[in-house]
Amino acid sequence: MWIFTKTSFFSVVAYDATKDRNKASNFRNIAPKAGTHLLVRGRVEADFDALKPFVKNLEVEEDPQADYPFRAVVRRKAWKKFLAAAADDIDYDSHFKEVVRDNASIPDRRYSAMLGVWSAMDRLSSKMLVDKGFVNWTGGSSVARNYIPTESQSSTKFTLVSEPVGVDELVELLRFITPEDIDTNLLAELTPDAWELWLVVNDYSAQHDGRVLTAEELAEFAQALKQGLGD
DSSP states (O other), X not given: OEEEOSSOEEEEEEOOGGGOSOTTOTHHHHOOSTTSEEEEEESOGGGGGGGTTTSTTOOOEEOTTSSSSEEEEEEHHHHHHHHHHHHHTOOOSSOHXXXXXXXXXXXXXXXXXXXXXXXXXXXXXXXXHXXXXXXXXXXXXXXXXXXXXXXXSOTTOOEEEOSXXXXXXXXXXXXXXXXXXXXXXXXXXXXXXHHHHHHHHHHHHHHXXXXXXXXXXXXXXXXXXXXXXXX
């Protein structure tokens, strides 16, 4: 199970002490019998603060060599209570990424990461709809359509261009609008290298009070990225 709440992200699986590769882990003592506990894994240690009201003396172990560097074992009953509380905490009707950005730790990087997750799943549904013949589908981001503004159009009106959107197209797009103004639907169509550029630009803007990069700076970032990918 993957779950995103206002303040945390966890990956949860069943815990079995006999399959725990960390021989020094104290989890074997906490949950010696399979089936009683869940292994809650996370990427940000501060996220586990959300579990503390439901797990007495919560013990979080750190393993830098593991895929998820932070882990805890939690009784299934406690996890159910945590999920119920998270459900009760849903007071938003949209824009969940923004809700997380305003409540969780390391908000800027977390927001960028969630955009990546959203984009990947949106791409999945978009390709399925196109495969079914919905080529004119306008919900989400159709893989049949990408948008880049032209000089004769306002920043909110776009002209069709061939997909996918690469580094050069993204640089052109950012000449007309700020990173915050980019429709998240478009992000689903960025190539991997363009996505890397987007993260750099977005992080830079967030760390410099929303300052927008100049055309020259964008070109320099793009060139540096291309050289890095080529090495």
